Amino acid sequence: MKKKKNISSVAAERLCNTCGSCYGICPTQAIDYQETSGGYYLPVVDEKACTHCGLCFDVCPGVHFGDTLISQMPVDPFTGVVLDAFVGKATDKKVFDNSQSGGIVTALLSHSLETGRIKGAVIVSMESGSPPRPIVRIARSVSELYVAQKSKYCPVPLLGFFRELKEIDGPVAVVCTPCQLHGLHNVLDKMPKLQNKIAFTVGLVCDRVLTYAALDYLLSKARSDKSVPSILHFRDKAVSSYPGDVHVLSKNGRSVIMPAATRMRIKDYFTPARCRICFDKMNVFSDITVGDPHGLDGIDQRHGESMVLVRTEKGRKIFNYTKDKKVIDVRTIAYEQVFQGQGIDKKRQQWAGYVLAWKKQGRELPNYCDMVENHTPIPAEMKKYLQDLKSSFNQDNFLSRDELIIYVEASLKKKQLIKTLLFPARFSKRVISKLSFLISNYWNSSPSSTHGKR
Ligand SMILES: Cc1cc2nc3c(=O)[nH]c(=O)nc-3n(C[C@H](O)[C@H](O)[C@H](O)COP(=O)(O)OP(=O)(O)OC[C@H]3O[C@@H](n4cnc5c(N)ncnc54)[C@H](O)[C@@H]3O)c2cc1C
Structure with missing residues (x-):
């Protein structure tokens, strides 16, 4: 053969x-x-x-x-089909307080488990370890769902759950990022008999993940003792208000909270190359998409809420069932506002830029790239896209993880220094222009001073 x-x-x-x-x-x-x-x-x-x-x-x-x-590729792949759009939260306080945004993902799963609609839910929990890493399992009980709440912004080989699926006597729900869902559909194409074991999919909005080096960078910033197992939450709204700060909890009881900015400013350093050429931030092939309520009006900014896009009739049935039983409390929103808040126009442009940069490096692109309708013109300035991609590919050129972390820290310090040096200049420029404005106003509006003294 x-x-x-x-x-x-x-x-x-x-x-x-x-x-x-x-x-x-x-x-x-x-x-x-x-x-x-x-x-x-x-x-x-x-x-x-x-x-x-x-x-x-x-x-x-x-x-x-x-x-x-390929057959389900939406007319606009960046937004997809939307039947209904909502924002809201889980009504169970325990689920809500422990959630990433509004706990709607966990509420959908727990209600489906309790009512027997599913026999299991594919989830990801952050396992305590040195260093901590995410693990995938099929939850059979509601208590297992709590442990898996909150987003793990790092690579997760979710579809490994297929190895465990045969042990489950009935359908499961799958919570997944867009690439995990793409893989799920590809697997089901090859194994159609497994179709009836997937009850529904909940797709998470996902701009990108960060490599495991980002996790280790955050642990090093928390000065975690490498010999003591710990857990890291990328965003924990329980220790600071929504959207939540980085939280490292060690087995010896030590707890370190770092501002959300610590995570935000390292994103470009630790983005895997492959995330750059993904168009599907909004998880368009899922039954129900859930994300943060960016850009929406009247949001509970202190405690958080989840944004929901219902995409299929199957998703609608499950969502309405959960809503009617008051397991979630939601209100209708305009989906156009969701796409604006999620920066989809910027995403279109970035996608065009990174795809071209990928091509310019003589690399092979995934087959879907030609099918993505993107009416955004290719960016004229390609420098950033080429640089970002090169930096993603170069991450493995460092001899060790520690060396990469030291490089990132030094680079961030350099950026900060430049900012600090420029700041007084910017500040004095602003002060000078304000002062000259006040002086000229005073000069022009005071006849005694302008004319009398001259
Ligand atoms: C990598 C990643 C990137 C994201 N990027 C964005 C974004 O750019 N904009 C935005 O609006 N929202 C984004 N989200 C979604 C957002 O962070 C919340 O997950 C979402 O709002 C649901 O919150 P919740 O309170 O309803 O979920 P919770 O009740 O807290 O439940 C979270 C669920 O997510 C599952 N989960 C966590 N991490 C992963 C993972 N890596 N892979 C698969 N399943 C996982 C858990 O198993 C759990 O079932 C992202 C999520 C992830 C995982």
Whole structure:
């Protein structure tokens, strides 16, 4: 039999988005994941166990969209189809207080579990460790859902759950980022019998993840003792008001809270290359999309809320059922406001820029790129896009994780120094212009001073 291509080349080209589809589908379990020095989490094939059946490559959404994704590609892939749009929160205080934004994801799952609509929910929890890392499991009880609340803004091979799925006697709900959902559809194309084991999908809005090196950078900023296991929450609204600060909790009881800005300013340093060429921030292939309520009016800015886009009839049924039972408390919103608040016009432009930059580097693009209708003109200034991509690819050129972290810290300090040096100049410029305005006003409006003294 002819040997088929496996996933190794996808990992080498950094086209992998760590969705876990290859790991979940491999019939001989020949695939595992390994961290690179730059913090990527990539599949590694045991060539002795690999039978070269090609399944892992065929389902990989890093390089191609299969039949379902191609046939369901929306007219506007950046926004997708919206049946209804809402904003609101879980009515259970425990779920709401422990949530990332408004707890609607967990409320949908817990109600579906309690009413027997699903037998399990695929979730991701942050496991205590040194360093802490996310883990995937199929929750069978509501208490397991609480542990998994809050967003893990890092790579998660979610579709590894397929290995566990056969143990579940009934359908499951899947909470996923867009790339994980792309992988899910590709796997179901190859294994249509599993379709009826997926009850519904909840897609999280996702602009990008950050590599594991970002997690380690934040731990180093918290001065975590590497020998003591800890947990990291990227955003914890329980320790500061919504959207929440970075929170590191160590097994020895030590708790460190760092301002949200600490996470925000490292984003560009730790963005995986593959995230740059994803158009699907709004998770357009899901049944229900959930995200933060950016740009919406009348939001509870202190405690947070979840924004919801209902995308399919199946999603509508599940959502309305949960709403009618008062498990969630929501109000209708205009979906146009959602796309404005999520910066979708900027996303269109960035996507065009990064796709061109990717091409300019002589790299192969995923097959869907030609199908994405994007009426935004290609940006004239390409410098930033090329630089960002190069920086993402170069992360693995550092000899160690520590070396990369030291480089990022030094670069941030340099930026801060430049800002500080420029600030007094900007400040005095503003003061001088204000003073000259006041003087000229005084001069012109005071006849005695202007004319009398002259
Ligand atoms: C990587 C990532 C990027 C995001 N980017 C944006 C953004 O740019 N704009 C925006 O508006 N919203 C974004 N979100 C969504 C937002 O952070 C919240 O997850 C969403 O509002 C739901 O909040 P909730 O309170 O309803 O969920 P909760 O009740 O807190 O439940 C969270 C659920 O998310 C699941 N989960 C957490 N991390 C992951 C992961 N990495 N992969 C798969 N499942 C996961 C958990 O298992 C849990 O079921 C992002 C989320 C993630 C994971």
